[in-house]
Amino acid sequence: xxxxxxxxxxxxxxxxxxxxxxxxxxxxxxxxxxxxxxxxxxxxxxxxxxxxxxxxxxxxxxxxxxxxxxxxxxxxxxxxxxxxxxxxxxxxxxxxxxxxxxxxxxxxxxxxxxxxxxxxxxxxxxxxxxxxxxxxxxxxxxxxxxxxxxxxxxxxxxxxxxxxxxxxxxxxxxxxxxxxxxxxxxxxxxxxxxxxxxxxxxxxxxxxxxxxxxxxxxxxxxxxxxxxxxxxxxxxxxxxxxxxxxxxxxxxxxxxxxxxxxxxxxxxxxxxxxxxxxxxxxxxxxxxxxxxxxxxxxxxxxxxxxxxxxxxxxxxxxxxxxxxxxxxxxxxxxx
Amino acid sequence: xxxxxxxxxxxxxxxxxxxxxxxxxxxxxxxxxxxxxxxxxxxxxxxxxxxxxxxxxxxxxxxxxxxxxxxxxxxxxxxxxxxxxxxxxxxxxxxxxxxxxxxxxxxxxxxxxxxxxxxxxxxxxxxxxxxxxxxxxxxxxxxxxxxxxxxxxxxxxxxxxxxxxxxxxxxxxxxxxxxxxxxxxxxxxxxxxxxxxxxxxxxxxxxxxxxxxxxxxxxxxxxxxxxxxxxxxxxxxxxxxxxxxxxxxxxxxxxxxxxxxxxxxxxxxxxxxxxxxxxxxxxxxxxxxxxxxxxxxxxxxxxxxxxxxxxxxxxxxxxxxxxxxxxxxxxxxxx
DNA sequence: CTGAAAGCGCTTACAG
DNA sequence: CTGAAAGCGCTTACAG
Numbered sequence: 001x002x003x004x005x006x007x008x009x010x011x012x013x014x015x016x017x018x019x020x021x022x023x024x025x026x027x028x029x030x031x032x033x034x035x036x037x038x039x040x041x042x043x044x045x046x047x048x049x050x051x052x053x054x055x056x057x058x059x060x061x062x063x064x065x066x067x068x069x070x071x072x073x074x075x076x077x078x079x080x081x082x083x084x085x086x087x088x089x090x091x092x093x094x095x096x097x098x099x100x101x102x103x104x105x106x107x108x109x110x111x112x113x114x115x116x117x118x119x120x121x122x123x124x125x126x127x128x129x130x131x132x133x134x135x136x137x138x139x140x141x142x143x144x145x146x147x148x149x150x151x152x153x154x155x156x157x158x159x160x161x162x163x164x165x166x167x168x169x170x171x172x173x174x175x176x177x178x179x180x181x182x183x184x185x186x187x188x189x190x191x192x193x194x195x196x197x198x199x200x201x202x203x204x205x206x207x208x209x210x211x212x213x214x215x216x217x218x219x220x221x222x223x224x225x226x227x228x229x230x231x232x233x234x235x236x237x238x239x240x241x242x243x244x245x246x247x248x249x250x251x252x253x254x255x256x257x258x259x260x261x262x263x264x265x266x267x268x269x270x271x272x273x274x275x276x277x278x279x280x281x282x283x284x285x286x287x288x289x290x291x292x293x294x295x296x297x298x299x300x301x302x303x304x305x306x307x308x309x310x311x312x313x314x315x316x317x318x319x320x321x322x323x324x325x326x327x328x329x330x331x332x333x334x335x
Numbered sequence: 336x337x338x339x340x341x342x343x344x345x346x347x348x349x350x351x352x353x354x355x356x357x358x359x360x361x362x363x364x365x366x367x368x369x370x371x372x373x374x375x376x377x378x379x380x381x382x383x384x385x386x387x388x389x390x391x392x393x394x395x396x397x398x399x400x401x402x403x404x405x406x407x408x409x410x411x412x413x414x415x416x417x418x419x420x421x422x423x424x425x426x427x428x429x430x431x432x433x434x435x436x437x438x439x440x441x442x443x444x445x446x447x448x449x450x451x452x453x454x455x456x457x458x459x460x461x462x463x464x465x466x467x468x469x470x471x472x473x474x475x476x477x478x479x480x481x482x483x484x485x486x487x488x489x490x491x492x493x494x495x496x497x498x499x500x501x502x503x504x505x506x507x508x509x510x511x512x513x514x515x516x517x518x519x520x521x522x523x524x525x526x527x528x529x530x531x532x533x534x535x536x537x538x539x540x541x542x543x544x545x546x547x548x549x550x551x552x553x554x555x556x557x558x559x560x561x562x563x564x565x566x567x568x569x570x571x572x573x574x575x576x577x578x579x580x581x582x583x584x585x586x587x588x589x590x591x592x593x594x595x596x597x598x599x600x601x602x603x604x605x606x607x608x609x610x611x612x613x614x615x616x617x618x619x620x621x622x623x624x625x626x627x628x629x630x631x632x633x634x635x636x637x638x639x640x641x642x643x644x645x646x647x648x649x650x651x652x653x654x655x656x657x658x659x660x661x662x663x664x665x666x667x668x669x670x
Numbered sequence: 671c672t673g674a675a676a677g678c679g680c681t682t683a684c685a686g
Numbered sequence: 687c688t689g690a691a692a693g694c695g696c697t698t699a700c701a702g
Contacts (some may be wrong), residue, residue, distance in 0.1 A: 002454075004395075006679060017689045022681060032687060049456045053397060054679035056388035057694050060339075064435075074421060077613050079414030082421060093451055098487060099398075100433050101424045116428055121339075121384045180408045277478060278412050341695060352673045357697060367671060389695035394677050 005048045006007035014042050014237055017131045025050075032072030065092055065305055068115055072228060073130040077249075080277055081129050084150070090128065095306055097124075104132070112139050124309045131194050146308040151303045151320055152195050160308065160316040162301040166274075168198050169290040169323040170203030171270055174244055176325065178211050181334030182242040182270065186219035188233060188254055189246030193224055197246045200274060204244050223250045233257060241270060241334060248273035248289055250278045251258035255330070256282050266332035276326050296321045340383045348377050351607070355460060360385075369439040379642070386410035388444040400427055400640055402436045402457035403450055407563060408465040414585075415612055416464050422633030423462065430641055440486050447474050459644045462636055466529050468575050481643040483634045487530050488653055495643065495651040501531050501609075503623040505538030507577055508607055511660065513546050514670030517577040517605065521554035523568060523589055524581030528559055532581045535609060540577050558585045568592060576605060583608035583615045583624055604652070620664035631656045 007021040014021070024031045024039040025048075031039075056062050065089055073081045086092070089099040100123060102115040112135060117123050125146035128137075137156060140147050150159035177185055187204045189197040201220070208215055218236045223246065225231050233254060245251035251273030255265050261268050265285060274278055278292035306317050337552045342356040349356070349371070359366045359374035359387035360383075366374070391397050402423055424434040435458060436452040443575055447470060452458045463472075472491060475482050477568050482498035512520055522539045524532040527617045536555070558564050558581065568589060579587035586608030590600050598621060608615055611626035639651050 004679095008679080018680080019682090019689055020687090022679095023688090026681085027634070028681095030687060035687085049454055052455050052457055053391035055681080055696090057386070057392050057678090057696085058680050058682085060694075062388060076418065082414060083409075083411065084418040086436065086438060088561075090438060093437070098435050098452070098457060101421065102428070103421060103425060115435065119384055120387050120431075122433060174501065174678050193662060236489055246383065278613070292528075332552050339695095343695080353696080354673055355671090357673090357695095361697085363697095365671060370671085386695050389678090390697080392680085392694090393696050393698085396694090652678075 004051070005046045006051065007048075009046060010042050010048060012040060013046070014039055016312040022268050027278075041083065053137065057227060061309070062124050063096060064098050064100050064117075064123045065115040065302075066102055066115060066126040067099050067129055068104050068126055070104045070109060070132055072169070073108055074103055079116050080275065081151075084129060084294055084297060086293050088302060091298045091302040095156065096303065097302075097306065100197060100335075107213060109133055112136060114139065114143070115303045118143065118145065125305050131196075142294055144251050145253045148289055148301055148305050148308065150297065154195060158315075160304060160319070162197070162297060162304060162319045164292045164297065165320045165322045166199035167203040167206075168320075168327075169274065170200035171207050172325060173274075173288075173290055174202075174204045174207035175210075177242045177244070177272065177331065178207065178213070178330065180200040180270075182240075183211075183213055184219075185242045185244060186221060186236070186240040187223045187244050187246070188223050190222045190251055191220065191226045193226075200244075200246050203214065235261070238261075239269065242331070243269070245271060248275045248277050248283070250287070251287050252279040252283045255287075272331060273325075280326070280328070283330065287330045288328045289326050290323040291326050292323050293321055339386070339388065339576045340381045342383075345374060345377050345383060345419055349374055351530075356549045356625045369647050396644070397457055397459050399435050400637075400649070401450060401452040401472060402434050402464055403439050403461055403463040405444060405467055406441055407439055416486075417488070419629050419632060421462060422629050423601060423637060426633045426637040428444060430637065431442045432637075432641065444468060444471050447471060449478070450460045451475065453478060453480065455478070456594065457613045462642050477649075481640065481647060483636055483640050483643065485632065487670045489530060490639060491648075495633060495639060495653070497639060497656065499531070499627045500657045501631065502532035502538040502541075503655075504581060504609065504660075505535035506542050508537075508609075508623075508625055508660060509539045509542035510545075512542050512577045512579070512666065513542065513548070515574075515605075515666065518546075518548055519554075519575040520548070520577045520579060521571070521575040522581070523556045523558050523585055525559045526555065528561075528563060533581075535581050538618065539652065558588075570596070574604065578604070580606065580608050583612050583618070583622055585623050586624070586665075587614040589620045590622075594598045595636075601665050605666040607666060609658075615661070615663070623663045623666045624661050624662050625658040627658050629658055 007018045011018045020031055021039055024036040067085050071082045086102055092218045093100050100117055102117055127148045127150050129150045131152040147159055151163055153163055154162035187201055191198050191201045205215055219240055221233050223233055243254050245254055251271050255271050258269050263272055273287040273289035276289045280287040280289045300319050300321055341597055342353045345354045346353045353365055359371040385427050402420050404416045420436055427434050435452055447554055462483045464485045464487050466487040475510055476513055482494055486498055488496035488498055522536055526536045528534050540550055555569050558568055578589050580589055586606050593604055608624035610620040611624045615624045617623040633653050635656055
């Protein structure tokens with residue numbers, strides 16, 4: 001193996017000290033303009049690459065951020081969080097940081113085992129992507145490592161979170177349906193399952209309230225069991241004219257089920273989703289849905305995390321990233 | 336911020352030197368059994384965590400592996416490589432290593448810009464996941480960083496690669512169809528697009544050859560343009576009784592197209608896929624397909640990479656991971 | 671079995 | 687504007 005080039009090599013070649021090389025390469029004050037150019041040129045010529053480990057030790061920063069996703073959100077048919085991770089990795093890189101992914105196994109979550117990145121002191125902070133058990137949140141919170149929740153939050157008011165505006169997205173979507181003449185509108189989603197679903201439900205409910213449409217409990221449909229596993233949806237005896245589904249995958253299943261019952265979408269029944277993921281265009285007809293702004297989610301969480309590392313005591317609160325309705329073909333206007 | 340605990344803190348508390356602490360914590364020789372236990376107990380009590388940066392600098396290893404995926408393989412509807420990455424991250428962690436994901440933008444690929452992880456000396460080796468342009472391969476190869484191809488290979492006989500056994504998988508699948516009485520079998524996939532598709536085609540062809548079934552060029556169908564974008568498939572005038580598709584997504588599209596032409600699957604026409612990804616069970620009927628063993632792919636590539644880091648001059652060659660036929664409902668027996 | 675010394679490559683005060 | 691000194695936390699010879 002050819003030895004790595006260090007600042008010392010550059011210093012010797014140029015005939016200055018390593019201190020000066022360090023200053024020049026980092027654009028710090030205290031080096032003459034001409035000398036600085038010279039040093040940079042020689043660095044380039046020699047193929048110098050910074051030894052990050054040395055810098056890390058010196059500064060006490062790893063320039064890594066851990067991204068922890070509970071494994072139940074990473075099945076073969078759930079790529080959403082992996083896509084978020086991908087965007088986070090990109091966003092971090094543009095700030096000179098790197099992401100390290102950790103899939104948290106369900107057993108580690110139950111047994112309150114912290115991710116290895118923590119014990120190896122591999123990261124300067126941890127982004128928790130996807131709702132996790134309360135005891136685990138407590139545990140993470142007790143580590144004094146900067147923590148950020150992404151795509152969920154709970155009653156830990158002392159932890160910062162970045163979330164999609166689930167509430168407002170579902171509210172706007174329901175308003176849209178009502179504007180088209182719908183008044184019999186169901187919500188599909190188990191409202192005690194995750195805070196996302198709960199907030200989407202509340203947005204739907206607010207829209208009903210504002211329009212003085214009573215909430216009918218038999219039109220709030222369960223879509224998953226207590227483990228989060230999707231279950232068959234029990235259709236109500238009296239059918240609504242529209243279904244607000246808590247996500248595209250469930251909307252896809254609802255459409256299938258309605259079709260099996262001989263109904264046409266959207267002629268007989270309108271169905272809307274949330275997320276604008278692969279299921280939105282896999283459904284026939286393509287779903288009207290709310291697009292989650294993954295890129296913005298990634299950027300906000302990256303910036304917030306870097307801010308927390310720089311000033312650990314600064315509070316950021318709950319940062320809400322708005323979504324956007326994508327109009328497609330699964331909704332019909334009622335006359 | 337509370338100061339971090341170091342080996343020195345442990346050493347002082349126990350009344351020994353940091354050398355002894357280091358030996359004890361790393362299970363190295365030269366520490367008495369009882370003392371070792373004592374040291375470990377105190378480390379635990381104090382909540383000691385290794386400073387990886389210091390270890391890294393000392394040993395010249397980052398304990399990180401870069402995983403580079405060209406961005407064209409990471410669209411919203413392509414989660415396969417992200418899932419492979421996820422498994423690699425897991426496999427690496429069990430070896431005390433971590434993965435750092437880098438999505439290679441198409442412009443960086445064209446302009447031969449190496450990933451930042453390289454310049455920041457963030458990784459001990461790079462796994463290239465997904466076919467990449469030849470000039471870029473040359474470039475990577477010139478860096479003297481250990482490189483491993485994953486899920487593709489080309490004529491660089493001096494680079495190691497881990498691939499799914501595309502050839503054998505398609506060969507077995509075609510054999511299966513022939514065993515069921517099919518003799519008019521088409522292949523769907525642009526055979527100059529990627530080496531995976533090419534190898535799957537060759538496996539299909541070998542099966543035909545062995546059974547003395549002539550290859551009909553009009554039954555080798557294009558499915559994507561030169562950019563890899565999927566295109567409408569031009570069905571041949573005379574229809575075969577079975578389609579061997581190069582991947583599940585394309586099988587899904589073929590099924591749709593055949594259905595639109597009024598054909599029933601599998602009664603009128605059999606269709607098989609490859610990958611066993613989300614499209615396999617999204618298709619109606621569910622696809623008979625070849626499952627790619629993602630976990631094994633991840634483990635083999637991780638082990639090979641760690642082997643290369645330990646012994647840079649050792650050659651590993653092309654490591655082939657077998658797939659497995661998953662029998663479902665898209666194939667019918669011809670009598 | 672235990673420890674003093676040296677060094678990995680960098681950056682931050684501080685002195686000139 | 688430039689550089690000598692010190693130190694980040696660890697581990698590897700080496701000496702006792």
